[in-house]
Amino acid sequence: MRKKIPSSASLQAFDAAARHGNFARAAEELSLTEGAISRQIARLEALLNCKLFDRVGSRVKLNPVGARYAHHVRETLDRLERDTHYIMGMPEGSKSLDIAVLPTFSSRWLIPRLNGFTSLFPDITLNIAARTDPFILPGSGFDAVIHFEHSAWAGMRMQFLFQEYLMPVCHPALLTDNDVNKQLNELPRIHRRQNPDAWHHYARESGITLDNPAQGVRYDLHEMAIAAVMAGQGVALVPHMYIENELSRGMLVSPWPASESLSKKFCLVKPTETGINEAALENFERWLLAEMNTLARSS
Incomplete structure (x- = not known):
């Protein structure tokens, strides 16, 4: 059975939007358009079958489920980045x-x-x-x-x-x-x-x-x-x-x-x-x- 793992693009978009509380700022950080951030969040919510943000006009705010998920996603991305730097810094064969x-x-x-x-x-x-x-x-x-x-x-x-x-x-x-x-x-x-x-x-x-x-x-x-x-x-x-x-x-x-x-x-x-x-x-x-x-x- 194929594992339900979101794409890295969706997770990075969600992480940036969660930290900024704003899709436009998340888009600026990741050099994407606001529409691209919105689409990645929509794909992630569709995979999870739940909403992660409460939308009030042009503003977005993490709901309780989103806040909990954001914490775990942040830890996962941080650890993946650390592990990547470790591997990049290791001489071949070490x-x-x-x-x-x-x-x-x-x-x-x-x-x-x-x-x-x-x-x-x-x-x-x-x-x-x-x-x-x-x-x-x-x-x-x-x-x-x-x-x-x-x-x-x-x-x-x-x-x-x-x-x-x-x-x-x-x-x-x-x-x-x-x-x-x-x-x-x-x-x-x-x-x-x-x-x-x-x-x-x-x-x-x-x-x-x-x-x-x-x-x-x-x-x-x-x-x-x-x-x-x-x-x-x-x-x-x-x-x-x-x-x-x-x-x-x-x-x-x-x-x-x-x-x-x-x-x-x-x-x-x-x-x-x-x-x-x-x-x-x-x-x-x-x-x-x-x-x-x-x-x-x-x-």
Whole structure:
């Protein structure tokens, strides 16, 4: 049975008309006549057997069905355009991997090491996308994910990478007293929004008195918290692996013990079924595990 898929011309005309709320402006954007836009919309509505716009005189406005369809069409066209640019930019005979990664891990650890991967596998193009929250991997367009353990990955193939431990860290200029535990209580605390009880757990585990563990600003990402710490705005609980360089160069200090309970397991998550990029993904996994082994030996 032939699939009911609208033509690309109809979808582009509908998308432009939906964004502009005007057939004339849509026609100008696509270098068509207003009549051509109108005919494409009519063909699309005939295929769908429903109206997408409410017409009031010369004006058009998406109805509820049209608004919902416009959202999905926009996502589809955007993804098709991205995929087209990916293919256009790939050298002949090369392979491509699309990997979803937590933002701070990608910017602070993974991307700075990718020269090593590229030198070993120059024929593999590695596309990195930031994803903060877990999601359903099959059908997402990603070949794999680097993320913490979560129920969303149930049924997927998982390779353990590392255990993330949090440690308090601050700018050295903020430490003006030999009693660092007292100062930890006095310094402004920086929180991650996704882990609002972290300082409470750290105080209980370490035995360091914190009068109000919940007090302080909140940021979404470790990257943001690290930026605030670098600016001397307070003390934050961040993973050691993200601030190795700053600690070794004395740009940041951590005279307090790291937490053992504030930790997460991070994994490379792969679909259950192997795909056309499986060989490239195996090479990436081997390289990633070798880098993790190097990290473990240096810790």
